[in-house]
Amino acid sequence: METNIISNMLNDEKTLLEEAKHEIKDAYLEDDRPWVVGYSGGKDSTVVCQLVFDSLKELDTKDLHKKVYIISSDTLVETPLIIQSINTTLHRIQTEALEIGLPIETHKVKPEPSESFWGNIIGKGYPSPNQQMRWCTDRMKIDPANKFVKDKVSKFGEVIMLLGVREDESATRANVIKSHSVEGKRMMKHSTLPNAYVFAPIKKFSLDDVWEYLLNHNSPWGDDNTELYKLYQDSSSGECPLVVDKTVKESAGSCGNSRFGCWTCTVVNEDKALNGFIENGEEWMRPLLEFRNWLAEIRDDRTRRMKYRMxxxxxxxxxxxxxxxxxxxxxxxxxxxxxxxxxxxxxxxxxxxxxxxxxxxxxxxxxxxxxxxxxxxxxxxxxxxxxxxGLGPFTMETRQEILRYLLETQRDLNHPTDPNFDLIQEEELRVIRKYWLEKGDWEDSLPTLYNEVMGADLDWDYNDQPLFDGDQITDLEILCEQNDIDFKLVKKLVSIEKDYSGYKVKRGIYDEIEKALTQDYLHL
Structure with missing residues (x-):
């Protein structure tokens, strides 16, 4: 009796896999629309990538007629061990694809420095994300992935996106998949991107099906799937999917409890991911957890927030x-x-x-x-x-405090395999400096702060230096006070003029000046 049950399970699995691979081959051959495959490093996206890779290997060389782009999202604040693993896997996939002649390209998509986690928090003063204000997903994950897709749409007319979404993940996810599906069609229309379609080849897979496949089918590019299994086994956390659709953002949930999320995630009360890594021997990551907890703790501290919006x-x-x-x-x-x-x-x-x-x-x-x-x-x-x-952005003093603590953490971090691992990128520091100068940091404090912590200088562009030196700033501040003029407003107006200087046609300058002059706090 038991033998029959095991036999039936194996037959069911074989049928499910055969159906998935058959559908992938049919979908690939039926048109010239290129594919974009989302890879997060987790179990579901790994299954999709393996199935696509193996299915293409089984096709005749002459039928490999269109590109398959495998993309991963790097928010620039990914959990260090995971982004390291993703980088390794993308390299292996690319190397093996070139070796055997598959039309596969791997890419990482990243947010622009101005839209990164630190660009928003330290540069613009955004409060760290929470459940009510989860600004990070759109800026750091959805928009970069969508930009990649839009570029391919503009080049090819239409694209097909392959995602590792499954109906049994949750009732919400099942409803989203169902609402976007058309009876008898394998493709779902993307809800926000015109000329983009979604194909979910493992939507009928259960959790058991996923692990059954991964643990019984070797990775075609040489990864060890048992390591991936161990990663999940050691943690109660789940997978952080590559989110490419605003309508599934909520069903995807926060990645704060996921081994595949951001180490800075403040959406959840407790970061089980970092805790899990530390408990399993990665003690060097403790400073990251301490920084993350501090950042969550200061979020609603009224003494660290401005009392008006941006x-x-x-x-x-x-x-x-x-x-x-x-x-x-x-x-x-x-x-x-x-x-x-x-x-x-x-x-x-x-x-x-x-x-x-x-x-x-x-x-x-x-x-x-x-x-x-x-x-x-x-x-x-x-x-x-x-x-x-009401509370607005972090004060300039708090932004400086966050940056100082972050740089100190980066300086003292003992990454076991990458001594040059950076928590914040140079491009982000340059963007932050630009924001600070625009918001009245005429002392140009960032290069000094960086030097104090890191004991070195970056190749700063000193064309961005303030218009006034320290004494002149003090004199101007006293002058504004004597004439009952808001000093911040004067700094804002001077910054606007500086931004538009050198342009023959200063289109938009009057709108910017009007916004500055009509700020609520000036007219209470």
Whole structure:
């Protein structure tokens, strides 16, 4: 009886594999549209890549008529051991494909330095991602992959994307696949990219089918699939897919608990991935975990955040109130595992200001809403409810603090195989410096900070130097204060003019000046 069950399982697996390979061959031969295969380094995408590789090997050479691009996403903050493994695998795939004459090319897609994790956080001051503000996936994963696909669409007219998505991953994923499928058609229309289609050759595979295949079929390019199995076995984490579609972003979930995600992920409360690596002997990664935990901890620290948005917009966060022993208390929520704060509403605990008097209070007390610290202002709104000033980007001082800690971590990190491993790229540092100069860092602090930590200099472009030296900046600041003119506004206007200097036609400069002059915080 037991023998029959095992026999049936093997037959089922053989049928499933034969169907998948047959479908892959048919799909490859039926038209000239090139393929883009998403590879994340995880189990599902590995199955797809192996099946495609083996299926193409079985075709006649004369039928290998179109390109297959295997792409991986490098967010520049990938878990170090995983990106190292992905780099090795991509090289092996490319080498073996060239050796046996398969039309396969491997590529890594990366975010632009201006859209990278550090470009956004340290450069622009974005708060680190959380469940409500998960800005990272679009900028660091979806957009770079989509840019690659769009380039191929512009060259070939249409492309087909092969993804390792399976219906049994979750009910949400099954519904997404079903909603994009057309009865009798193997291709699904991409929801956001015109002229791009999605082919999911293992959508009927179960988790057991995936591991059954990987552990019983050798990697055609020489990887050891048992190592991949061990990686999953040692962790409760899952796979971080190559996300190429905004409609499946939510079903893909956060990769913060995944061995295949970013080491900086702050979307989850606890980073099980880094913890798992450390518990399994990778002690050298502990400084990364400590940095990640600190970055998550400071996210909602009011003393480290500006009190208006990047565009200068002021907004209020309503404060809940509760009555205890006849006294009204403000309930200040805390994010993550921290306890909420419940304080009596009194002059002792808050600077209580009526909404209509907020502008007067800020000017009278010389409150700089972009500076570090928190004046602990509790606003009585016109409707009688209580509120706090909403939080905007990290202050410039906090951005400098983050960069200093990051560089110190990079300097002291003992990577076992790559002594030159960088946590932040030179291109990102140059972009960050540009952002800082545009936002009024006229002291040009980044090269100095870098030298203090790293004991060396990069080849900085000193054409980007500020227009004024330290003494001139001080004089200008005093002049603005004497004439009750916002110094940050003056710096912004000078930066706008500097950006447009040298252009004969300064198209757009008046729009930029208008945005600067109409920022909310200037007109409270």
């Amino acid at each position: 565009n200068g917009q002021i907004y209020f966060l309503e404060v809940q109130t509760e009555e205890f022993n006849g006294t009204l208390h403000a309930v200040i929520p805390k994010k993550g595992s921290r306890a909420k704060s419940v304080l009596p509403i009194s002059e002792e605990n808050f600077n209580i200001v009526e909404e209509n008097n907020l502008s007067t209070y800020l000017k009278k007390n010389n409150v700089d809403l972009s500076a570090p610290g928190d004046d602990n202002i509790l606003i009585i709104k016109n409707d009688g409810k209580y509120a706090q000033l």
